[in-house]
Amino acid sequence: MAETRQAARPLSPHLQIYRFTITMAMSIIHRITGVGLYAGTLLLAAWLVSVAMGPDAYASFQSIAGSWLGQLILFGFTWALLHHLFSGIRYLMWDNIRAFELRQADFISWGAAVLGFVAAIIVWVVAFKLRGVL
Template sequence: MATQERPLSPHLQVYKPQITMVMSILHRATGIVLALGSLLFAAWLVAVAGGADAFELARAALASVPGRIVLFGLSACLVYHLLNGIRHLAWDAGHGFEIPKFYASGYAVAVLTVLLTGGLWYVGWTMGGAA
């Protein structure tokens, strides 16, 4: 009699997505994106140290539409990861484990990420970043 091979635990597709699961996955994903973004920052620092021509090339690349999209994505990841990290610190201190607070803090992180990222870009744009 052949036995059927089954997974030891349900696959991710079995679960209905919940904010807690999505926030956890996004926290890990933004951490990876930020690690990759640090390579971009290091390349920019090398361009700064490399002289005027290298800096101008890097500046032009980052000021282009694709460059701004990358920078916007990195800033959104940074804001999200920071806010969700603060949420995790609150948990480490023993706060916010009640289910309503769990969900409220998740939605607060999501809304604040959009508002703060938009605000940062608005301030940067109005202070001459669009030139």
């Protein structure tokens, strides 16, 4: 009985009710990339531990990281880190009441999204160049 009464009550509006805005999308992506990077710290730890352990462990790490799945995950990690970084700078700006007008807020949000993606591509182009692949 409690359940039927609960179902009849008005619900507070949730995600699907709202019109898309870039600030909303960036807020969600900021959180998702944050959680992804949280898990990704295991990669950083594994990298450092493999170097500390010796040549064999490092070779194992490199072969896993060098596989297509490893490369895909590492690209995702690079993008998530750079996106979270640029997206996070917006929050620091807003904390200091900078770019707080609606249009400015939209502009820096699109800017952060584009910068994060472009920066990730640049990092990987440089990585491939350094390895002589490109």
